[in-house]
Amino acid sequence: MLFGPDSHQFELPEGVRVENLDRPRGPLGGLWLRSIAIRRAAARLGADAVVVGVPASALAGTRAPRGVILYDLRFELRPDQFSRKARIARTISWAWSLRLADGIFTISERTLTDFRELHPSLARRAVAAPLGSDHALSWHRPEAEDRPYAIAFGHFSNKNADAVIAGWAEFVTSAGPDGPGWLLRLVGMGRADRAAATEEVRRLGIEQHVELMGWLDDDSFQSCFAGAGLVLFPSDFEGFGLPAAEALRLGIPTVVSADPALAEVTGGHAVTVRSTTAADLADGIRDAVALTPEQLAAGRRFAEAFTWRRTAEVIRAGLTPSAG
Numbered sequence: 001m002l003f004g005p006d007s008h009q010f011e012l013p014e015g016v017r018v019e020n021l022d023r024p025r026g027p028l029g030g031l032w033l034r035s036i037a038i039r040r041a042a043a044r045l046g047a048d049a050v051v052v053g054v055p056a057s058a059l060a061g062t063r064a065p066r067g068v069i070l071y072d073l074r075f076e077l078r079p080d081q082f083s084r085k086a087r088i089a090r091t092i093s094w095a096w097s098l099r100l101a102d103g104i105f106t107i108s109e110r111t112l113t114d115f116r117e118l119h120p121s122l123a124r125r126a127v128a129a130p131l132g133s134d135h136a137l138s139w140h141r142p143e144a145e146d147r148p149y150a151i152a153f154g155h156f157s158n159k160n161a162d163a164v165i166a167g168w169a170e171f172v173t174s175a176g177p178d179g180p181g182w183l184l185r186l187v188g189m190g191r192a193d194r195a196a197a198t199e200e201v202r203r204l205g206i207e208q209h210v211e212l213m214g215w216l217d218d219d220s221f222q223s224c225f226a227g228a229g230l231v232l233f234p235s236d237f238e239g240f241g242l243p244a245a246e247a248l249r250l251g252i253p254t255v256v257s258a259d260p261a262l263a264e265v266t267g268g269h270a271v272t273v274r275s276t277t278a279a280d281l282a283d284g285i286r287d288a289v290a291l292t293p294e295q296l297a298a299g300r301r302f303a304e305a306f307t308w309r310r311t312a313e314v315i316r317a318g319l320t321p322s323a324g
Helices: 031-045 084-100 107-117 121-125 133-138 162-175 191-204 218-226 242-250 260-264 278-289 291-302 308-319
Strands: 049-053 066-070 103-106 126-128 149-155 183-187 210-212 230-232 253-254
Touching: 066 084, 066 308, 084 162, 103 121, 103 149, 103 308, 107 121, 107 126, 107 260, 121 230, 126 308, 133 242, 149 162, 162 183, 162 191, 162 230, 162 278, 183 218, 191 210, 191 218, 230 242, 230 291, 242 253, 242 260, 242 291, 253 260, 253 278, 260 291
Parallel strands: 049 066, 066 103, 103 126, 149 183, 149 230, 183 210, 230 253
Antiparallel strands: none
């Protein structure tokens, strides 16, 4: 397993070897790292295959079977959510990497369907290798707080943070015993988005019911997620929908949109809202809070199918079919 110099280190299973490759300084350092350095390292290690985690990573320079993990095609299907520069860069670098790849591994059946429709000439090399959610089982669940809280996400526009805030306002201000006691923690917001959200929260008069949070380190995020009593994920586009899969694995009530990937990873065990209007989201939140222990247990059982071992096995079989 090879990483660049700034790669995040995480716990690895026994028998896995990690090497960090240094990137030379200068404008061509990245190109050298992704070509000559990879070729030399793959030859030195006798690699069975080379797999890159994003299509923008180059695959030139190695003779071993080459694979690309494809998360989604949002920049093609939702171009308005990307700058013109980002769209051009992705179009060029992704096209090159995908044509070089011996195997293309989409993280869901939804992304595989999108890929087949948009790139039929490359479809024969593509197979779905859905992501795992079993890593969430190691997350530390903190002691219960005085108030139950929901967690939602604001790091990209497709997560619909504005709609979440509006729906949350409808929920906590409506009549009923549950709403006023809950807190919403909206995590992963940049400074500008947080400032705008702060104004909206103030306008709606729900300052006591919302906590706007920036990016959290891994331990803080995992603890915040695992301690939540509700996960709100009404995204308008997902390649997989990892938070929804993680929530089901932990038995946390979950609200999702009708996005195809979210339907795939939740299998009917999350509350799916009709729309992202405030009224529909509030209704979805009430339905999720009312889910029974038996319904949550069924969701956990469904989520057990999403394992990282299965992901790895699909990729390995696709690139080295003769491996034992």
